[in-house]
Amino acid sequence: MRTFSLIKGLPVIEVQSATKLGEVSDLIVSGKGKVEGLLIKKGNLFKKTYSIKVEHVHSFGANGVVINNRNALERMKTPPGFTFEHQEQLSGRMMFSSDGKELGLLQDVYFLEELGTIVGYELTDGFFSDITVGKRVVKTVDPPAIGKDAIIVNVENIVNEVSIDDDMPQLSE
Numbered sequence: 001m002r003t004f005s006l007i008k009g010l011p012v013i014e015v016q017s018a019t020k021l022g023e024v025s026d027l028i029v030s031g032k033g034k035v036e037g038l039l040i041k042k043g044n045l046f047k048k049t050y051s052i053k054v055e056h057v058h059s060f061g062a063n064g065v066v067i068n069n070r071n072a073l074e075r076m077k078t079p080p081g082f083t084f085e086h087q088e089q090l091s092g093r094m095m096f097s098s099d100g101k102e103l104g105l106l107q108d109v110y111f112l113e114e115l116g117t118i119v120g121y122e123l124t125d126g127f128f129s130d131i132t133v134g135k136r137v138v139k140t141v142d143p144p145a146i147g148k149d150a151i152i153v154n155v156e157n158i159v160n161e162v163s164i165d166d167d168m169p170q171l172s173e
Contacts, residue, residue: 007024010063012065012067013066019070021067021070022042022047025039026084027083028051029084029090030082033140037051042073052073056072090109091107093106098153103136103138118140120139121140123135140155141154
């Protein structure tokens with residue numbers, strides 16, 4: 001399981017040539033709340049944006065993302081669906097439970113790399129609240145309803161983190 005914050009900025013390397021092709025800059029998320037692919041920034045001075053589908057990723061390592069073939073990269077002008085930090089950004093959107101309770105602002109996502117399935121959402125109430133109370137991670141039962149103004153989830157479990165410096169919390173079933 002990974003978070004977006006752990007893979008952002010990692011180099012993308014082709015397995016066949018061992019060549020760095022760019023860096024991970026964002027996630028592409030479907031309206032059903034599934035990570036469909038990665039946005040890759042490529043180039044030195046004038047960076048161009050490419051996308052790669054999750055199924056074309058060979059592995060997500062601690063220090064890089066390895067892809068099977070550079071031909072899997074597609075030139076992007078406008079990403080499809082939502083992204084975490086760019087067009088139609090999800091980061092910073094208010095998240096509500098299906099019973100109308102305000103849960104907090106979306107700050108990060110936990111997802112299964114191989115499948116792209118989002119299994120948890122890291123929420124914040126702001127910097128001072130994160131320091132005093134900690135961030136929260138919510139585990140959802142069903143895919144979210146992602147709209148222009150908010151994200152609605154059917155909440156199964158809420159985990160309070162002790163500190164913003166903690167490692168990823170364990171999401172229990």
